[in-house]
Amino acid sequence: MVKDPIAVMQLLAQAVAAHAAGDLQEARSGYGRVLEVDPEHLDALRLLAGVQADQGDVDEAIAATQEVLRLHDHAKDHEFMSSLLTAARRRAEALAHIERSIELDAGVASAHCQRGTLLVHAGRLQEAMASFEQALHTEPGHIDSLVGRGLAYERLNRLDEAVASHERAIELDPDGVAPLAGRARLHQLMGEFGQALRLYDQVIERGSGKDRAAARYGKACTLLALGDYAQGWPLYEHRWDTLPRRKLPSARWTGQESLEGRTLLLYADQGLGDTLMNARFAADLAQAGAQVVMEVQPSLVPLLQGQCGIAQVRPLGGQPPPHDFNCPLFSLPAALRLRLDTVPARAGYLRADPARKAQWARRLGPRTQPRVGLAWSGYGGHSQDHRRSIPFAQFASALPAGWDYVSLQAHARPHECQAVESFAPMRRFESELTDFAETAALVSQLDLVVTVDTSVAHLAGALGVPNWILLHHPPDYRWLATGEWCPWYARSKLLRQGPDQSWPPVLQRVRRDLERWVMAGDLVLAT
Template sequence: MRKHSKGAAFAPANPTAAKAAALFAEGVEFHQNGQLDRALAAYEQVLRLVPKHVEALHHTGIAAFQGGKYQIAATFIRSALALSPNMGPAHGNLGNALKELGRFEEALASYERALELAGDDADTHYNRATALQALGRYDEALAGFARALALNPNDLDALNNQAVVLHELRRNEAALASLDRVLALQPQFAHAHNNRGNVLRDLGRAEEALDSYEAALSLIPQFSDAWYNRGIVLQVLGRPEDALASYDNALQPNPQSAAGWHNRALVLQMLRRYPEALASCENALILQPDNPEILRHRGRLLTQLNMHAAALDSLDQLGAQRPDDPKTLHLRSQTLRELGQIDAALASIERALALAPDNYDYLLMRGALLRTLLRYDEALASFERALEQRPQGGAAHANRGMVLGDLGRFDEARASLDYALELMPGLASARWNRGLMNLLLGDFERGLPDYEARWSVEELGTFHEKRDFTAPLWLGEEPVEGKTILLHAEQGLGDTLQFCRYAPLLAARGARVILEVQPALVSLLSRLPGVEQVLPKGAALPPVDLQCPLLSLPLAFGTRNDNIPSSGAYLTADPQRVAAWGEVLGEKTGPRVGVVWSGNPHHRLDRFRSLPFTAMAGLASEGVELVALQKDVRPIDRVLLQTNRKVRQFSERLTDFEETAALIAQVDLVVTVDTSVAHLAGALGKPVWILLPGGAVPDWRWQLGRSDSPWYASARLYRQEKLGEWGPVLARVRADLQGGAAAQA
């Protein structure tokens, strides 16, 4: 602590006292010259001669304090005061030692006694004010600094700490004025530059704040706090890479900073470097194991790394410590949603809202969960309640727009999404969902540009995997003749099958086409016309001039409903495998129908698009042979499938899409829910009846209200009239099968 009071001279009365006085004077000289060890040795000799030498005791305490030995300092100063209780300076110095020991209330008592005995003293008022500041008694601290400044108007420390207190009281303009006065008196005061940056940051003047931090660091290059604060403002300015470097510099001299490690984790999360972010978060937790913010952040990172069960365990541990912490309940709700436990997630967010009924983020989460449960009216009410709390909340307007689209109120939905983007032009989720809605409505002109926002929608996680390529992105604006272009899969198998149709168009323009796809599709797509090479994802890539993700090709080619390319067959099955399946199936005695009843169980809307096996098996009738094209059979369906003699099944033999394609070639018709086999059948030109959920739930590519598809000429769409009711849909399919539609396909 700055500022201590000196002791008084000692008057000798006898030879021992004279020797002690000489040693004491020698110690004081060493002390004044900064030679603390020699000063302490001299004071020790004095105390051997005169154990109750008040000033030696006092000065020993002062020297111990200056050496950072605060408990020893307090002990010696107390000994001096026991002998001479009315030494005002000693009370002040005892206050300094107690303050460094964190015993602020005791320190205050010492300072007040010092002021009683010695009268107004600028240093004592200053030190007392800093103790009040540490206790969070800011108004009293401010009064103390004012008194110190009245006695010493140019006291730089008092001006600086006064500004810190004003900042805590959110009196930022006054704080800035105080700091400007400090720097006018002493431009080289690094801590004042740092504090000025903090005030400017809170005033929203981020660029000026950055300049102040830079000024502090030019004076003290290893100034950890300034590096840390610089990192914060760089995050605000949208410069995460620079912020990361700043946090690294902050941690170099101060690796025990939990806040530094935590903020480093936050910025790594912004950069989507999730494993590194988790490692930084773990370092922060080593230093502060019970910090709820860091524990919550760890749970969030585990979720982003798809370690949802571990995230839930971590959050439940935090919840056991803080069962009524709404922030933890909110994050737990998010994690449960990722685990597919929607009802449990809703229960968790309801608990959070019971504790914080008007919290904007919790209302958004509740609305999103209700939307997932297709409880659209309740979801809309939740989003509108969020807007009552924050009328200019872009996310709430965006979510409101999405649920209005679900309700078929498309004009209102578009207006809400448009307004969300007026409020928050960078809100990728609003743009992406507006794109999905326009595509669902068949408006490709407006929908496809917005669909490109998928790369920036963080909650999509790794589903839309944006990759870094040295080759530039091609979106149709430059000629491709004579150039090598990489087309790469980005989403599911069905998406790859649907959009690989564009590859021959590029070859027709003179491009050399390299196709990178999921391993299960490599063999099948190697026969796609115009493709020079098909590589599995993860393989080494050759040099290319341009690159384009498959789902950006419709935008690049200016696709509209009336110019979708290759709506007929553009893939072929391997003739040898087709023949082999013919032998397995044997002679056909009637229409042969391939069936698929379920898709990926992790799909967000799987429970609305998939069927139990028994429902599809009900299509069997005399004269119609059902063949299961289902590769992955769920355990409950597997038992039923093995005992059902009306459906032939070959799931063990469907080792890749080549086998599935060859088996499809041997059936007359495919009846399937919305999964990759629907796209495979359509790409092969095989008649395919696709069973779709009702409302606005179907994927955008099937659009609304159509019984046909512009993507596949051979497709017929069977839609639910009411969401969740498959009975009428299957009855129509059964009637069409019995009416001979399968034989005519």
């Protein structure tokens, strides 16, 4: 088609008018017609990418914006590309584009703010703080930067400064949703659950889209921490409003559909410990007539084979097998209408492989002292790892003589290797813990496990091995807000930080209880 500038202008005007009227599909078609005549029309490409993003077609918007950048290396286009890549969870690429945007034009507060947000997700918190400060220097009172700086302070566990940053944002924008949502989250993180619920409700009332969905998720976690499972688990399903859903050919099982003679695909949708915690439900589903197929993280496959009535365990990902219904593991509590008093199999529901147990019994040798397994840190990339993990030197200070200590860590963090290696009473088997079946066999040979909130806590609980879980304040919602009682594992004892978020009192109690247990002589040794 021969390019006619007037015709192109008319087509573009029609598409823009449709866009302004909210007819996104017609606008998208109109921008396409412009590009048929002039494939390198920058405005049409930019506007098309915007419509595609608004319609949720992020990959198409990325492709259109790539074409824009091929034609014109402009700061705002890199900033937009960064936002698209962030939505697609391609954060490393997003960071490269926002840094190019700043290189081209360093005077845009939103670009520095976006860089700060990406750096928070990357765990580069000091650099993130510098970006937010630069944004606020460029544009004092930039609301998103105040909120972002509050998040960075939160991750640095500088909660008073986080509160101040969010409060300043609320002062400048009292009707804004983002400052309220950030403040609600801080109330939640500080154990101020009533205030958190009040602000989450305000966000739900005022907000829309992802803001409202995130507030519903935050409210759900708060209700679950308070033990309100009746409201909490259904509301928890709103996490899918902000997360990508897995595309499967089958229907989602909601708890209403009969499972008799049907194949139900369950799949891991969160962490390793979450998968272990929710695997228990497979037994009830199999008893209801389902053939249960489960897709889990590869390191869990050997452990879960043949357990809980599961017909088949497969590594997560790849082409799913034929099935009638599907359900993410963490959607089962809502589907099953779970309540605090109906959590099944609290006494333990997994068993270690007998052959592996025998190998570990030989490997450990004759028992001359009670054996206690130790796990002091979780996955370093977890957003709350700075709160839940304990430096090994501090953790080891709680360990009195008289026990045979066994490390259950898959590896020691590089900066802790020296402290770990110098702790003579502890035996280590990192190279031999190749998957969770091996770790389960080792745990089954222990008398007690002392652990922070990580997958080892769930493994010990699922095996029915006595375990003490050291919890930061406030803990993850599944452990409830108060008390030593655990709704998920009958032989777990919860040892909690106080509101000061200090570990020494918790560790002092560990030491005292270990000493009392040995002196009392009432410990039943594992066999």
